Amino acid sequence: MPTGSCHLSGLSPAECIRLVRTAHLCNNHIEFASIPTGVSLGAAMARILLTEDDESVRAFVKRALELDGHEITEAEDGGIALEVLDARRGGFDLLLSDIMMPVMDGIALALAVARDYPNLPILLMTGFADQRERAFGLDSLVRDVISKPFTLAEIRAAVARALIERSAAEKIA
Numbered sequence: 001m002p003t004g005s006c007h008l009s010g011l012s013p014a015e016c017i018r019l020v021r022t023a024h025l026c027n028n029h030i031e032f033a034s035i036p037t038g039v040s041l042g043a044a045m046a047r048i049l050l051t052e053d054d055e056s057v058r059a060f061v062k063r064a065l066e067l068d069g070h071e072i073t074e075a076e077d078g079g080i081a082l083e084v085l086d087a088r089r090g091g092f093d094l095l096l097s098d099i100m101m102p103v104m105d106g107i108a109l110a111l112a113v114a115r116d117y118p119n120l121p122i123l124l125m126t127g128f129a130d131q132r133e134r135a136f137g138l139d140s141l142v143r144d145v146i147s148k149p150f151t152l153a154e155i156r157a158a159v160a161r162a163l164i165e166r167s168a169a170e171k172i173a
Helices: 013-022 055-066 078-087 106-116 129-136 152-172
Strands: 023-026 029-032 047-051 071-075 094-098 122-126 144-147
Touching: 047 055, 047 078, 055 071, 055 094, 055 152, 071 078, 078 094, 078 106, 094 106, 094 152, 106 122, 122 152, 144 152
Parallel strands: 047 071, 047 094, 094 122, 122 144
Antiparallel strands: 023 029
């Protein structure tokens, strides 16, 4: 890494050092191993819309992401998530959604969000292999599909990756 600069999303050298300690680099691609509690990735606090119908999973994910200082808004299904997005005019940095939900599932939500808020990154979560396969058809719209069950470190790392990728894309645009 060159002295005084960083090629990772415009992070400061100190932030890059912290990031490299928690990740390994492979051809300019960041693959996170584990992110300890309290370690900052240098990204500003993000506004995340968390859409999950299972209250216990929603609470776990919310707590995990709050460890990194993110502001979490919760929705119980895709229909409510769309209402929240419209009310806030898309004012989020990331949509993190379960796939299997009542009223509107995560696939329908991802399609609507990609159409109405094309710059909003989307991460999907699922515990069902067949739903994961459905989501892979959305590669151009969805950053990643996270398999349940996941650990606190895994969900934090997936969100961090999506936010860093978004930051890098914004700097290029």
